[in-house]
Amino acid sequence: MKIKIYKRLFGYLKPYKKKLSLAIFFSVIVGVIASSPVPLIQKTFDDIFVEKDFFMLKAIPIALIILYSIKASLVYVQNIIILGVSLDLVVHVREKLFSHIHKLPFNFFENNESGQLISRLINDVAIMQSTVTRTIKELVQNSFTLIALLGWIFYLKWDWALISILIIPVMVLPISNIARKLKKLSHKGQEILADISSTIIESFSGIKLVRAFGMESLEEKKFNSYSNNFLRVTKKNVKYMEITSPFLEVLGVISASVILWYGGFQVLTDKVSQGTFIAFIVGLFMMYTPVRILLKIFASFQVSIAGAERVFSILDLEEEKVKEGNIELTGVNNSITFENVSFKYPSRKKSVLTKVNLKLEKSKILAIVGMSGAGKTTLVDLLFRFHEPFAGSISLDGLNIKDYTLKSLRNNLALVSQETFLFNDSIRKNIAYGRPNASEAEIIQASKAAYVDSFVTGFEDGYDTVIGERGIKLSGGQRQRISIARAVLRNAPILVLDEATSALDTESEKYVQDALHNLMKHRTTFVIAHRLSTIKHADSIIVLDRGEIVEFGTHEKLISSSLLYKKYYEMQIR
Numbered sequence: 001m002k003i004k005i006y007k008r009l010f011g012y013l014k015p016y017k018k019k020l021s022l023a024i025f026f027s028v029i030v031g032v033i034a035s036s037p038v039p040l041i042q043k044t045f046d047d048i049f050v051e052k053d054f055f056m057l058k059a060i061p062i063a064l065i066i067l068y069s070i071k072a073s074l075v076y077v078q079n080i081i082i083l084g085v086s087l088d089l090v091v092h093v094r095e096k097l098f099s100h101i102h103k104l105p106f107n108f109f110e111n112n113e114s115g116q117l118i119s120r121l122i123n124d125v126a127i128m129q130s131t132v133t134r135t136i137k138e139l140v141q142n143s144f145t146l147i148a149l150l151g152w153i154f155y156l157k158w159d160w161a162l163i164s165i166l167i168i169p170v171m172v173l174p175i176s177n178i179a180r181k182l183k184k185l186s187h188k189g190q191e192i193l194a195d196i197s198s199t200i201i202e203s204f205s206g207i208k209l210v211r212a213f214g215m216e217s218l219e220e221k222k223f224n225s226y227s228n229n230f231l232r233v234t235k236k237n238v239k240y241m242e243i244t245s246p247f248l249e250v251l252g253v254i255s256a257s258v259i260l261w262y263g264g265f266q267v268l269t270d271k272v273s274q275g276t277f278i279a280f281i282v283g284l285f286m287m288y289t290p291v292r293i294l295l296k297i298f299a300s301f302q303v304s305i306a307g308a309e310r311v312f313s314i315l316d317l318e319e320e321k322v323k324e325g326n327i328e329l330t331g332v333n334n335s336i337t338f339e340n341v342s343f344k345y346p347s348r349k350k351s352v353l354t355k356v357n358l359k360l361e362k363s364k365i366l367a368i369v370g371m372s373g374a375g376k377t378t379l380v381d382l383l384f385r386f387h388e389p390f391a392g393s394i395s396l397d398g399l400n401i402k403d404y405t406l407k408s409l410r411n412n413l414a415l416v417s418q419e420t421f422l423f424n425d426s427i428r429k430n431i432a433y434g435r436p437n438a439s440e441a442e443i444i445q446a447s448k449a450a451y452v453d454s455f456v457t458g459f460e461d462g463y464d465t466v467i468g469e470r471g472i473k474l475s476g477g478q479r480q481r482i483s484i485a486r487a488v489l490r491n492a493p494i495l496v497l498d499e500a501t502s503a504l505d506t507e508s509e510k511y512v513q514d515a516l517h518n519l520m521k522h523r524t525t526f527v528i529a530h531r532l533s534t535i536k537h538a539d540s541i542i543v544l545d546r547g548e549i550v551e552f553g554t555h556e557k558l559i560s561s562s563l564l565y566k567k568y569y570e571m572q573i574r
Contacts, residue, residue, distance in 0.1 A: 005308050009128065012093065016085045023085075024140050026078040031144025033071040036064075038152040038283040041275070082137050090129040094121055097311060103319040106386050107346055115198025120310050123193055127186075127307030130300075139297055142290035149287040156280045157272070160263060164255050164284055178240050179302040185237045186306035192230040199223050204469075241300065256284050322385060325403035329412050331493045332524045334397045336360045336383070341392035343378060343547075352378045353547040355392070360540075365525045367535035369568060370544035376528045377418075379544070380496045383526070384413055414492035418499030418528075420483045422471035427456055428463040430471075430482055434490040442489060449519065450485035452478075488519055495525040532569045541565070 013020060101108075101117060154161040203210060203219045210219055263280060266272040341356040352375045360366045368376045381387055382394060385406060394401050401409055414434070422430050431446060432438045438446075443463070447453040455478055459465040471479040484500060500516065513534060529535050536555045543551035543558070543565050551562045558565040 005305055005312070008312065009308050012089055013085070016088070019081050019085055023078045023081040023137075026074040026081075027137070027140040028144045030071050030074050030078070031141050031146075032148045033067050034141075034145040035148035035152055035283070035286070036067050038149065038156075038279050038286065041279045041282050078137065078141075086129045090125050093125050093128060093311065097121055097125065097315060100315055100317075100319065104314075104317055105320045108317065110347065113194070113198045114201050115196070116194040117314075118197045118201075119190060119194035120314060123190060124307035124310045127190075127304050128311060130304060138293060142293045142297075146287060146290040146294065149283050149290070153280055153283045153287065156276050156283070157263070160259055160280060163262070164259060164287075166255075178243065179298060182237060182240050182300070183302035183306050185233055185240070186303040187310075189230060189233045189237065190307065190310060192226055192233060196223070196226045196230065199226060237303075241296070255288075256281065259284060322388075322406050323402055324406045324409075327399065327404050327408075329396065329404040329408040331412060332362045332397065334362055336494070336524060337395040338379075339393050339395065341379075341382065341389045341394060343375075343382060343387060343389045345387075351547055353382075353389070356547075356549055358542060358549065358552075360524060360526070362524055363522055364539040365520055365527060365537070367527045367529060367538035367541040368544060369529060369532060369535070369541060369565065374544040375547040376544055377498055380498060380526050380528065383494075383496070384410060384415070412492050413494045413496060414487040414490040415496045416480075416483050416487045416498065416500040420471070420476075420479045422467055422474075422479055422482060424466065424469045426461075426464045426466055427452070427459075427482060430467065431463075431485045431489055433486055438489055446485045446489035449488045450481045452481045452485045455481075484516070493523055495520060495523045496528075497525065498528045499530065500527075532565075543568075 098121060150161070150165070153164065199219075199222055203223070210216060260281065263272065263277050267274060267277045336359070338356050338358045341353055342351055343353040344351040356379065358366070368379060370376055378387070382389055383401070385401065396404070396409075423433070428443060429436075431443050431452070435442075444453060447456060447463075456463055456465070465473075467473050467479075467482075471482070474482070480500070487495065497516065517537070527535055527538060532555075535541060538555065541551075541553060541555060541558055542549050543562070545564060551558060551565050553562070559569060
């Protein structure tokens, strides 16, 4: 499993082969240079001090200066390359993940909180980046340093070297156990971070509600609870990470002490030269530094693997499979037909819609009414192909909507939702969201049609006014009117109004209702409304109850002959 993760992770590095090959080559050189003090020390003690070699006394310091100057230069270039690649990688993975999430089925967003997705996009991807950086920079460099040092100490005294490395398996076993615990802790830590992100988003988005109900202390308590849990997990993580250093240091000293005693005895008995002894001891102590770093890298990799697994778990999800045809839809010429349409959400047992049959002619207005949960919004969602019916079909001009390209189908639809969503941007860009290349004149015309211009001109920055997250700087009525202006500007032949006037005050509703009536004259329109007074002039009205059409007709007909519609209407006019 781990090998697959590593293989997949480093598969993202293929575009950077040349750069990374150069960085690895530099790592090899740096690693070898880092081991150079060992032979130089032997040379110093055996040739300079014993043989009184004045030439070598000059040559060795100069050699050290040259070697470490080269090393410093290579490390600098290497760091620039590696950090550049790792930063490119994190951007690439984030872009890929962000794009992939946008293509996932709608039920994915029903089952995953925004905080979870933010955590994976930000935190988990950043952790993956650290893996690449440390692998290429520290792993390669320290591996070659260790290999070079091992080569030198085996060259100096192979029997001493064998004794020294016997301790390495003793180091590896507990580190492996620590690594497994680190992986679990990392998973848990990232989940808590996701909960923290969700709490922040919810609390700040609903700040008015929080303050209105005086629930600041509850939000603080919730946030503090997650923060303390994260602190607890992080401290455990730190404990396990940091225990490796003293553990390895003690084992290293034990090994060096054995060699110090055994080797010192051989020096005193003139079996080994002083230079060899000192060089070996120095090499041995130098060797345990890369060993310690490598084992620590191994442990920290488990954290990175945990992050990679969380990212890949989303990337492995199948994108929304929308079968589409190759016919370009250019407008409505005849009618839109729902034939025996049934639908059920995967997470629910009961059907939301059952054998729905209806036909809406071009430029006509169909109103959809019913209690909450009756299936009104789901019905129009199927038209956008946000979901697919599990039975029946939807046709447009005699062709199944699946025969049209998805892009052309949605380009012919405009939506004003009951959940008015605006971006933290200017009023101009929010209105032009569906048509970013629209002219200033078109934007203003749409604004006037939706009675947006009347209040925008009162703002200091006019259409350049930034409205805040979700349009928090505007009233509910103003937000809804901007949303309607966005639909007007889109100029689509099919219009879907899902509680389009729900957030308007009485005065605003009158203005917008007039604008909507003008807008709907030449468009095929679906209107979902709780306020039945707003749909009196609809060409036809259907009443949905538990996913079924139970009543159908005009306002006048339903008032005079129906039971349910009449009941709804009378409840609202009282």
